[in-house]
Amino acid sequence: MLRIGKLTDYATVVLASLAEEPARHRAAAELADRTRLSHPTVSKVLKGLQRAGLVVSSRGAHGGYGLARPPEQITAAQILDVFEGPIAITECSGAGSQCGIERQCRVGGAWQRVNAAIRRALEDVTLRQLAGLDSGALRIADLASEIRVHGI
Amino acid sequence: MLRIGKLTDYATVVLASLAEEPARHRAAAELADRTRLSHPTVSKVLKGLQRAGLVVSSRGAHGGYGLARPPEQITAAQILDVFEGPIAITECSGAGSQCGIERQCRVGGAWQRVNAAIRRALEDVTLRQLAGLDSGALRIADLASEIRVHGI
DNA sequence: TCTTAAGTGGACGAGTTTAGTCCTATTTGC
DNA sequence: GCAAATAGGACTAAACTCGTCCACTTAAGA
Ligand code: FES
Ligand code: FES
Numbered sequence: 001m002l003r004i005g006k007l008t009d010y011a012t013v014v015l016a017s018l019a020e021e022p023a024r025h026r027a028a029a030e031l032a033d034r035t036r037l038s039h040p041t042v043s044k045v046l047k048g049l050q051r052a053g054l055v056v057s058s059r060g061a062h063g064g065y066g067l068a069r070p071p072e073q074i075t076a077a078q079i080l081d082v083f084e085g086p087i088a089i090t091e092c093s094g095a096g097s098q099c100g101i102e103r104q105c106r107v108g109g110a111w112q113r114v115n116a117a118i119r120r121a122l123e124d125v126t127l128r129q130l131a132g133l134d135s136g137a138l139r140i141a142d143l144a145s146e147i148r149v150h151g152i
Numbered sequence: 153m154l155r156i157g158k159l160t161d162y163a164t165v166v167l168a169s170l171a172e173e174p175a176r177h178r179a180a181a182e183l184a185d186r187t188r189l190s191h192p193t194v195s196k197v198l199k200g201l202q203r204a205g206l207v208v209s210s211r212g213a214h215g216g217y218g219l220a221r222p223p224e225q226i227t228a229a230q231i232l233d234v235f236e237g238p239i240a241i242t243e244c245s246g247a248g249s250q251c252g253i254e255r256q257c258r259v260g261g262a263w264q265r266v267n268a269a270i271r272r273a274l275e276d277v278t279l280r281q282l283a284g285l286d287s288g289a290l291r292i293a294d295l296a297s298e299i300r301v302h303g304i
Numbered sequence: 305t306c307t308t309a310a311g312t313g314g315a316c317g318a319g320t321t322t323a324g325t326c327c328t329a330t331t332t333g334c
Numbered sequence: 335g336c337a338a339a340t341a342g343g344a345c346t347a348a349a350c351t352c353g354t355c356c357a358c359t360t361a362a363g364a
Binding site: 005006007038040041044058059060061062063 | 359360
């Protein structure tokens with residue numbers, strides 16, 4: 001149903017790899033090796049993440065990338081924003097939207113609420129959780145995933 | 153961030169239009185007029201919805217489309233499924249996925265949980281709510297939208 | 305100082321997906 | 335039989351995604 005781009009998926013994998021040892025910096029080539037992705041692609045992903053402020057970089061020989069913050073302070077929503085852009089679930093949201101039928105359509109508002117709800121859910125998920133580093137990580141399948149929307 | 157296709161958006165608008173008077177059938181041309189969309193597009197959308205079982209059709213002169221069920225029995229998730237397909241939030245989910253790095257990647261599981269959470273949220277939203285027909289519809293902006301994910 | 309290993313930025317093209325239109329066949333009411 | 339309507343599918347044009355590549359910059363170390 002809903003889809004995120006491959007780039008975002010790659011970003012998650014790369015970040016998860018970095019999260020294993022948050023203190024250490026790693027070169028793009030090393031990350032490419034660990035994640036089994038091609039070097040140019042990992043490089044592109046990291047460039048985006050750096051511009052977004054999720055990772056910090058050091059140039060020159062012995063350079064590399066590291067997490068800008070501890071894994072529990074990086075959320076899925078932040079990762080999504082990097083490559084998916086600020087686009088909302090529907091075209092008709094926010095300023096400058098050229099929907100054309102906004103007048104006779106009351107649907108827009110409801111979708112935006114759904115959108116906001118999803119966003120909040122994504123903000124509750126941290127990189128630490130995505131990377132499976134949480135204490136309860138191994139029992140992940142047993143935990144109850146409870147999600148609820150009130151008053152859409 | 154996450155995006156749904158225009159077709160899905162159109163489908164919602166058309167269904168909302170049908171939901172205003174669930175009992176009556178309407179021709180595609182009339183719906184096109186109401187929604188300010190082009191006739192071929194509305195037609196395509198309705199064909200899809202019919203195949204998915206969300207609307208029923210009658211052919212021949214004086215034919216038209218009507219909701220297959222009352223608006224409160226049609227969910228946002230069902231509408232999404234029609235045009236967005238069964239694809240999940242990431243490529244690496246379910247059978248036949250050719251991710252290639254599944255082995256060294258623990259991220260997949262977490263994304264699937266996020267995906268499931270979003271899906272449940274969408275299943276809680278009915279067409280009646282999307283169309284703004286609910287009793288509290290006019291106060292929609294005041295209601296608290298509460299969404300939460302536990303134990304991702 | 306010079307070399308080399310890294311990141312930075314942007315451009316590019318192939319491939320895929322989406323959106324919208326059109327045409328033809330089929331069904332039904334008059 | 336004719337007109338009005340849906341059904342199905344083919345088709346094209348446009349948009350977007352992805353992955354790659356190249357020229358440039360920065361810094362470490364011999
Ligand atoms: S479809 Fe654009 S505002 Fe409703
Ligand atoms: S990226 Fe495919 S399983 Fe993790």
